[in-house]
Amino acid sequence: xxxxxxxxxxxxxxxxxxxxxxxxxxxxxxxxxxxxxxxxxxxxxxxxxxxxxxxxxxxxxxxxxxxxxxxxxxxxxxxxxxxxxxxxxxxxxxxxxxxxxxxxxxxxxxxx
Amino acid sequence: xxxxxxxxxxxxxxxxxxxxxxxxxxxxxxxxxxxxxxxxxxxxxxxxxxxxxxxxxxxxxxxxxxxxxxxxxxxxxxxxxxxxxxxxxxxxxxxxxxxxxxxxxxxxx
Numbered sequence: 316x317x318x319x320x321x322x323x324x325x326x327x328x329x330x331x332x333x334x335x336x337x338x339x340x341x342x343x344x345x346x347x348x349x350x351x352x353x354x355x356x357x358x359x360x361x362x363x364x365x366x367x368x369x370x371x372x373x374x375x376x377x378x379x380x381x382x383x384x385x386x387x388x389x390x391x392x393x394x395x396x397x398x399x400x401x402x403x404x405x406x407x408x409x410x411x412x413x414x415x416x417x418x419x420x421x422x423x424x425x426x427x
Numbered sequence: 428x429x430x431x432x433x434x435x436x437x438x439x440x441x442x443x444x445x446x447x448x449x450x451x452x453x454x455x456x457x458x459x460x461x462x463x464x465x466x467x468x469x470x471x472x473x474x475x476x477x478x479x480x481x482x483x484x485x486x487x488x489x490x491x492x493x494x495x496x497x498x499x500x501x502x503x504x505x506x507x508x509x510x511x512x513x514x515x516x517x518x519x520x521x522x523x524x525x526x527x528x529x530x531x532x533x534x535x536x
Contacts, residue, residue, distance in 0.1 A: 340528030351526075356513070357528065358526040358527050359471070359514075359524075359525075359526035360526070361523055361524070364523070374523075403468075405470050405471070407470070411482045414459060414476070414507060414518055415461075415462070415473050415476070416471075416473065416524060417473070418471050418472070419470050420469065420470055420471050421468070421469065423468070
């Protein structure tokens with residue numbers, strides 16, 4: 316069976332500090348991977364998606380970046396966090412050709 | 428990409444059917460309707476999807492109108508654990524899920 320992991324579960328960071336959130340998927344190969352952000356009381360906003368190693372598409376201009384160094388690893392980064400980066404970050408995966416997405420447990424980020 | 432409109436919140440008594448409506452009047456012929464739910468502080472969970480025909484699985488039923496401009500998600504016997512935000516999503520031409528604000532369903536004892 317397939318599982319998706321995210322860590323850390325919660326994170327409190329000062330403004331201007333760097334960020335690295337990691338997502339890994341097990342039990343499948345060549346998944347499509349997604350990073351979403353959900354601000355308090357809002358819907359999910361797609362940030363990045365990837366259809367393969369090294370292939371990243373950005374949806375919203377911002378101070379965040381994503382990388383996919385391995386087939387089942389997706390990393391969300393920032394060099395300098397802003398207050399507005401606070402939110403619930405969700406990683407998701409899906410099989411190529413299938414539309415159903417499976418979500419990880421999320422990382423709650425608070426920037427102070 | 429077609430947008431969806433859902434009521435902000437709904438209440439349902441435990442054991443009764445919960446009927447969650449969704450309007451997607453601009454949906455195009457090859458776009459699917461997807462439903463997810465999100466329990467507080469967890470990642471969204473897939474429920475069901477459909478194109479034209481009504482669909483049923485172990486979690487819910489999806490009723491799509493003949494003109495496909497609206498749909499209803501039915502939880503036949505709601506439990507307290509069904510309290511969540513329910514998202515109705517139309518799969519866009521670029522194959523990305525477009526998320527709205529959803530309906531916050533409260534199942535009351």
